[in-house]
Amino acid sequence: MSEITVTVKVWRQQGPDDEGGFEVHEVGGVSTDMSFLEMLDLLNERLTDSDVEPIAFDHDCREGICGSCGVMINGRAHGPEDTTACQLHMRSFGDGDTLVVEPWRAGGFPVIRDLVVDRSAFDLIVESGGFISVNTGSAPDANLTPVPQTVAEEAFNAAACIGCGACVAACPNSAAQLFTAAKLAHLNLLPQGQAEHWRRTEAMVETMEQFFGSCTFHGECHEACPKDISLDFITDMNHDYLLAKVKNRKLAGQLYP
């Protein structure tokens, strides 16, 4: 453990319609054991002391599981490691480093204030079909449906998505394929999800397309993803989407009749 000084160049924006701009702050006395967000906390304490309004940022669990936090650090979603911003520690930086801190940059995530963005489009995608329709009380005994272990493992890998939006932020096209594909893979891999497999795929893809850019398979999403969600899920989703169109007897390419 040691102490370092870093220069934080952080995006400030009063409100959604404000133009915004960068502020530069030197932050000394940073312990390398601190997490990145704890360093922001420290900066905010000092700003408050000097009567400057603290930097607003979303955060909650500080454990990398809730998906609330997320900022660009030196142009990389969640920073230089493969974790969430809250699990990034200052030992990843050196004394004298500059950290450029920005909110998620995507048309689908409008800025609310400072580093806080609006990710409600993700909820809309889930609402369009990211569920298995089973009313409370109507479920059969849990062991009635055996699920091969490998399938359960793969479904879990997909289900591990925390909905943080790093994939969208890292993508040059601000596409949300990885997020959507992860949720689809989770549910479509399981026997329980089969009844709605095709309807779900079509609905979620088409909802996603209303808010986000197009995927040209850069793969930046997977690199930025703190949960290592696989690009294979996108391939599966593309395949399933085409099949869904065929099965539903609609012509591919004519999305909005």
Next chain:
Amino acid sequence: MTATIDTGVPDAAIPPGPLAEKWENHKFSVKLVNPNNKRRFTIIVVGTGLAGASAAASLGELGYRVKAFTFHDSARRAHSIAAQGGINAAKNYKNDGDSVFRLFYDTIKGGDYRSREANVYRLAEVSGNIIDQATAQGVPFAREYGGLLDNRSFGGAQVSRTFYARGQTGQQLLLGAYQALARQVAAGTVELICRNEMLDVVVDDGRAVGIVSRDLLTGEVQRHGGHAVVLATGGYGNVYYLSTNAMNCNVTAIWRAHRRGALFANPCYTQIHPTCIPPSEEFQSKLTLMSESLRNDGRIWAPQQAGDTRPPDQVPEAERDHFLERKYPAFGNLVPRDVASRNAKKVVDEGRGVGPLRNGVYLDFSDAIARDGREAIAAKYGNLFDMYHRITDEDPYQAPMRIYPASHYTMGGLWVDYNLMTSVPGLYAIGEANFSDHGANRLGASALMQGLADGYFVLPYTIGDYLAGFLGDPVPDPASRTFDQVEGEATDRLQRLLSIKGTHSVEWFHRELGKVVWDQVGMERSREGLEKALQEIPALEEQFAKDVKVLGTDRGLNQALEQANRVADFFELAKLLARDALEREESCGGHFRVEHQTPEGEAQRDDERFAHVAAWRWNGPDRPHGRLVEDLDFENVQMTQRSYK
């Protein structure tokens, strides 16, 4: 027309008859709301964690109009998402002797005989249904090779009844409930309002009629009317500042309800979880939980000698004190949390702590890795090991984990009857927000069970009994004078916080409060310490009222203002916490009074005088709380000294 209710001794409304028939009989005797009439009722649900999301989804499916609120940007952010280890259910898939009665018994005993038999039995009864529901929703529970569900053991049980999804069970269960909620939002039965925080409950004509809340993006204070209000806002562990809770977890919703007449029960029953990563320094914002499931395979030890600072690999086996195995042969490392926590504290207090700040004990996996192989251990605990490594920069595959107890869960909360209704008619509390089911100590893997039991399988049945009496009544009018009054009070509170313009930040005050509460009302409590706390907390609160610094305005997003409002309520809760601990002159579960311990240092209950629920009544800001008592009758279990030897 007052905005507060004056309540007397609470009636738990426990149905008569044999324990195993109470719930079945009750479901038949409660009034029903005809399916076509359900849409004439509006129910407000505050909080969208396991309890809130499952309740809102289930009520929406039934046909009620639901208005669900979360202060997060999405319902999926609730702190239930971070629960790691697993969920209990009495399926007996392992054929090892589990049953509804055994789960009931283990939970009552684990709660140190301070919970209601009827409520706990029901919890065990519906536990299996929860697993069925979650599996049907696509929750990816761990499976064995044959494709069937796997189980593991958890603290306080000698059967293997815990279902899990790697070390992220809470996440997957919450996503199941969140997805069910999403389906109802799409179906139009649930209106989900995000980034909106409840500031107060509105009570009128002797019942809950709605809430006053604040849009966190615009700052606008709003009113919402409902035929019933359900609080699912989680626990108050953040009163200690450092806890395993998320940063935004707070007591405000239930505290405000308490001030409007909802009795607050057993606040001193707070759970300190034994295996968390020890603090490194002052700036630390929270403590990270290392799931109890790790105690299935990890062995807890500390050096025999005080002041032993050798690295762990240089401490030979003979000089390692596996203190839980030594003291409790039958349960070993799987003793309940309160027992494990107190023992860890004792060891560190004796000067045998490990780590740079000497503030932890070891949780060692070397034997398990040697026995099962690294891959097997990684399959079970991979994400936890990675998390530990990231935070401490130490590799738990190579060196033992360092752990220390931290505030984690609160068994206390709003008093509720058998129908989960508080002492304010029409106001319900579910999940960790209520006090029921866990007594003085919660067993591992039972919080997930309780939240979902309440939300899926209890509230949807019991709420109809209350609503049926209001069939035909319109939704309470948010333009009434009572709503005016409550909104005015909420706005005034916010304005006052902004006007103080003192010298210390909200964080500073929260941190200072946390230190007092952790030191005096933590794992060990004494008369002296509690009386000291009852001096220090009000003094700090006074200082807060004169010296807190909150910049900005109430227009637009202002996170410091949000926190200030929550910390103000933590001060009030902290005083009650200390008072409750002072009045309960016994040790039970998570409440340990040094004056009341057995010669071996275990909790000494006083069943003669304290086998009851302490339900506190708010008497106004300047008068002491009133302590009401609900006696607990144990007809189906024998109260014994809890022994895990």
